[in-house]
Amino acid sequence: MKLTTLLVCDAGLDKRQTIEDLIHSQPSLALVSTVSGSMAREQIGSLHPKLVWIELSPAPVRGLSLLAELRETFPDVYFFVSYEVPDPELIRTAYRLGASDFLDAERWRTDLPAAVQSIQLKHQSESISTAAGKVIATFSPTGGIGVTTICTNLAGYLGKYGETCIVDLDLQFGMISQYLNLEPSFSLSTIDFSHTNFDATYLRNLMTRYDEKLSILAAPLDLEDIGDIYAAQVQEILYTAKQEFRFTLVDLPKNLLDERAIATLDLADEVLVITEYNWAAIVNARKCLDTFKAHYNQEKLLLVINRSEWQPQDVLSECRASLNYPIFHEIPNDVKTAKWANNQGQIAPPKSDLGKSLNSLARRLGGGEQLMITQKDTETSQGFKLPAFFKR
Ligand SMILES: Nc1ncnc2c1ncn2[C@@H]1O[C@H](COP(=O)(O)OP(=O)(O)OP(=O)(O)O)[C@@H](O)[C@H]1O
């Protein structure tokens, strides 16, 4: 399946020819037209390309505002942005505005195949997403929040709704196998992507079973092994797992500069952004959600509060207002059960506070129940104070 591609280029003829040649060199891209920035909107509207490549020279700021405008008008189109040099400010803005990739002239020859493959996988997964299982990523911008605990226990409860697997993408210090008391023989670094039959059967053979409803693909056992895993390969794993399992949970590291994490966020059907009601965690969560909102829609981004405890109403109101995002679920602080589950390698019992809460989260994710805790209260805070810059 070829991706129809439209090039938007106001740079000189040489640059235009170079990019057109690059596009022609990719077997999975089909160039439908090259147009100037002023004609882009009209041409996308009539040619319906899947991918639009915007060259930012000679006026990068104008190019980025064109990206913003086109992305809003054509939310289903993928965008590549290119520029002479990898200017960090331009890269950041381009990603924030929803570009799928930023290609600079120094590296585009080597980077383009992976960028195209990643779009293709995304495109394929979007086309089949109704038939296949769900990929649910668990993520927190703050360390030690309880992401891995939630990931393992949620997976345990989702097993009731269909076969589930966990992919441990916390490649450096993944704890999924420890939290489930498993000793995997294989891990993500064992995968041979040149294997002629890279399919669900091959993937399953590398997984370790917890029980008949839950399997895991462990993080590499040695730190040296993590460098060999690329974003496109992670997407291939998730794409394959999605065909085979009802739910694929992914435990993500907190490093958002990691292209493997970004690839997972792109492909996931749902991303649980996990935080606590404490100031530092709220600041990070807010920062993250503000950026994610530019890329993903609200049904995909689900805000979960972990270790929620009784707090005065005004403090809670302040926290919720500062997050500025609807809260999907709150998980109570239950130190005894969390510790027991992680140390014993077991799923939190259904009668415990933690178990009850994760059971209900699983029901909502697995059974489609979509109740939000909305934030109505706007009283001012008395106890817990947030700096003024942090409030909108
Ligand atoms: N709801 C909860 N109530 C009480 N304790 C919890 C809860 N959730 C997690 N914990 C505890 O918090 C600690 C950190 O949990 P966990 O390892 O899951 O966090 P993490 O976000 O994955 O950390 P890391 O950043 O290291 O990956 C553990 O001791 C765990 O038992």
Ligand SMILES: [Mg+2]
């Ligand atoms: Mg963790």
